[in-house]
Amino acid sequence: MPSLPLIDISPLYQDDDDALRAVAQQIDQACREWGFFYITGHPITQARIDAVLGMMKDFYALPLQEKLQIDITHSPHHRGYGALSAEQLDPAQPGDYKETFNMGFHMPEDHPDVLAGKPLRGPNRHPDIAGWQTLMDHHYRDMHALSLTLLRALAVALGAGKDFFDARFHEPISVLRTIHYPPRPEGSGVVPHGAGAHTDYGCVTLLYQDKVGGLQVRNAQGEWIDAPSIDGSFVVNIGDMMARWSNDRYKSTLHRVVSPHGADRYSMPFFAEPNPDTVIDCLPGCFDADSPPKYQPTTCSAYMLGRFAETYAHRRTEPQPAG
Numbered sequence: 001m002p003s004l005p006l007i008d009i010s011p012l013y014q015d016d017d018d019a020l021r022a023v024a025q026q027i028d029q030a031c032r033e034w035g036f037f038y039i040t041g042h043p044i045t046q047a048r049i050d051a052v053l054g055m056m057k058d059f060y061a062l063p064l065q066e067k068l069q070i071d072i073t074h075s076p077h078h079r080g081y082g083a084l085s086a087e088q089l090d091p092a093q094p095g096d097y098k099e100t101f102n103m104g105f106h107m108p109e110d111h112p113d114v115l116a117g118k119p120l121r122g123p124n125r126h127p128d129i130a131g132w133q134t135l136m137d138h139h140y141r142d143m144h145a146l147s148l149t150l151l152r153a154l155a156v157a158l159g160a161g162k163d164f165f166d167a168r169f170h171e172p173i174s175v176l177r178t179i180h181y182p183p184r185p186e187g188s189g190v191v192p193h194g195a196g197a198h199t200d201y202g203c204v205t206l207l208y209q210d211k212v213g214g215l216q217v218r219n220a221q222g223e224w225i226d227a228p229s230i231d232g233s234f235v236v237n238i239g240d241m242m243a244r245w246s247n248d249r250y251k252s253t254l255h256r257v258v259s260p261h262g263a264d265r266y267s268m269p270f271f272a273e274p275n276p277d278t279v280i281d282c283l284p285g286c287f288d289a290d291s292p293p294k295y296q297p298t299t300c301s302a303y304m305l306g307r308f309a310e311t312y313a314h315r316r317t318e319p320q321p322a323g
């Protein structure tokens with residue numbers, strides 16, 4: 001069975017347009033066929049990943065009451081700690097057997113957008129662990145930079161001009177998330193879902209996963225294939241907003257996480273999502289008379305809020321922030 005493509009993106013750091021086009025061509029093919037691929041040759045070091053993993057293990061080991069000090073269900077900006085079952089990625093299944101920490105693009109309480117109640121804008125909420133905030137802020141900035149490097153290649157691949165996404169991502173609502181999947185409870189006969197089958201909502205996701213395994217991707221034949229961890233890589237996948245932007249030229253592919261057996265699993269997706277007012281409309285090179293635009297234009301924030309309401313129970317009942 002063919003496995004997911006692996007692309008070395010180091011040529012993107014050469015400041016050479018031919019090298020950019022060569023990588024863009026490989027990414028284009030991977031996004032049309034799979035919507036999923038691995039990248040190597042990126043600048044995030046193993047030492048950084050290990051530092052973040054160490055911090056997150058300390059955080060998840062805290063008593064629940066302490067983690068709930070930054071409960072995401074009390075955050076209009078969707079930041080902080082999500083307890084087991086807070087998210088239900090597959091609405092046909094029970095809540096996901098995982099706990100999470102979400103952070104985004106930090107905006108202080110007195111920022112005009114926050115005062116105006118713009119959705120998904122606000123300050124991050126961090127646990128009180130020495131060194132946590134400095135490390136996570138640093139990692140968020142580096143993952144944002146990596147996502148922009150990839151988005152330049154995607155823009156070239158889509159014929160949009162290499163800077164197309166830069167202006168749309170200068171104050172993004174991208175989310176850095178850490179996830180802990182506890183070992184599944186044995187003996188009850190019920191196997192919980194680590195993460196139910198879903199597509200991601202944003203543009204691209206860059207995922208670090210540890211060696212435990214469990215990520216599965218649905219291929220074009222409808223079969224679930226394993227996407228195991230590969231040393232030094234991130235798994236990259238296209239989200240629904242990019243599928244809309246590209247008129248489904250690029251696939252937003254179903255994936256899920258099988259709850260681990262007898263081991264804790266840790267992962268870290270970075271969801272690249274543009275500035276909230278960005279209009280998501282079919283790109284000029286992605287439609288013609290034979291294949292007209294399939295989707296109505298929307299904005300990034302309208303789209304995201306709609307999707308969160310489908311997967312977080314507390315977001316269906318709470319009034320949504322205006323804006």
Ligand SMILES: O=C(O)CCC(=O)C(=O)O
Pocket residue numbers: 179195200207209215255256257267268269
């Ligand atoms: O933890 C993983 O490997 C994948 C998580 C995921 O798909 C998500 O959070 O959207």
Ligand SMILES: [Fe+2]
Pocket residue numbers: 198199200205255
């Ligand atoms: Fe996902």
